[in-house]
Amino acid sequence: MARYAEYSVCNVEKLKLPTNPRILIIGGGYGGLKVAMGLQKSVDFSSEKKPQITLISKHDYHYQTTLLHKVATGTLSARKARIYYRKLLKQDKVMFIKDKIIKLEPENNCVYGNGGKYEYDVLVIALGFRPDDFNIPGVKKYSFKLSTLNVALKLRQHIENKFKEFVHTKDPLDLHFIVCGTGFTSIEFAAELGSQFNELCTICGIDNKIPKITCIGRNKQILPVFSENLSQKAVQKLEKMNIEIITNGDVKEVKKSSVVIEKDGKLQELKANTILWGAGVKGSDIIEQSDIPNKKGKIEVGFQLRSLTHANIFVVGDSAQPTTKDAIHAPTAQLSAQMGEFVAQMLGEMLKGKDFDSGFVFKHRGTVCSIGHTDGVGIVYGKELSGEFAAFMKNTIENRWLFSLGGFPLIFKKGQFRYRTSN
Secondary structure, three states: OOOHHHOOOOOOOOOOOOOOOEEEEEOOOHHHHHHHHHHHHHOOOOOOOOOEEEEEEOOOEEOOHHHHHHHHHOOOOHHHHOEEHHHHOOOOOEEEEEOOEEEEEHHHOEEEEOOEEEEOOEEEEOOOEEEOOOOOOOHHHHOEEOOOHHHHHHHHHHHHHHHHHHHHHOOHHHHEEEEEOOOHHHHHHHHHHHHHHHHHHHHHOOOOOOOEEEEEOOOOOOOOOOOHHHHHHHHHHHHHOOEEEEOOOEEEEEEOOEEEEEEOOEEEEEEOOEEEEOOOEEEOHHHHOOOOOOEOOEEEEOOOOEEOOOOOEEEOHHHEEEOOOOOOOOOOHHHHHHHHHHHHHHHHHHHOOOOOOOOOOOOOOEEEEEOOOOOEEEEEOOEEEEOHHHHHHHHHHHHHHHHHHHHHHHHHHHOOOOOOOOO
16 A cells, blocks of 8 residues: 555645536435535536536435434434435435445546446545454454444344343343443443333343443543543443443453453453444445555545545545544544535535635534433533533534534434433
């Protein structure tokens, strides 16, 4: 793989668009959908020079990946989680195609899906992430990875079955859960599941002392993007829910019903019949297998989120590896959405025949980790939050995304609220 210094950098080139440019967006997550929605709003489609804009996604619906832990634990229904593209996009402005992209061919300005070949003048890559198992034995075969809505639904059914069948199996390990990772996805899942134990045990007639959750992290503190103070507050909240936290634990192997870790130089084997892997992600395998220089499926981009090797390719979200200090940040939905907004703004101005010389600057408005539906910790505009107000802000962040897509009607239909069921 070529290194950055060896790239033929093309970001300084002016991107020239043909009269009716074909703008192809592949991936409908936070970044890709924001590009499509932004162009739909800003482009003059009555003009003779109107573009042909297409969004391709392997599903016909969008979902908030930041809420998958709720789907997996049964506190958010699949019906409410799905937001259908054709209800958001006006087909006479942005065409939606349901297809799975299988190959990128940048030298010929085209991509391939199961449905055929798609040509473009401008490509926006927003293919999202996939779990990174770091080649640890057993992770791929024996663990769940909370990466898609379908996986979350399978995990949800798996958990329900373990509780329902316990009356027959009597195996305590069926109600033991190990979560590998102590970042946002892992902690939010563990807390959401722990908050449901009493209800599940009551429904299934199980002693609520039997279920157990263990979180394993490599770092010395959980939620390492937060301060030690916030991290410790989160630990205290989790321990009150009887969730065991293991820090400085290095996962060595995942087995069918156990996880082998190394801690303090000694090997330990922790047993459970359900294991969730949330210890890392990487970019798309479609990117990794392409001719575009990349690192684990992430494409390095310049100050305008353009590929360093292909002037007509923009990259947003988890597919992008920023190289400028104003854009470098831990991957989040907020970062992806802002990237999408920027690319839509830039393309919108260029379609009007205007120059656009600004670079992308990430504005960090805050991050909140929910700990159950009514608790959380986080930072909003530089201020540390904890408790119910943090949970309220978490819901506000999720609802703000919905508002950007469909205004108040979409919030009322699919939003997160403190005193209302999410099913």
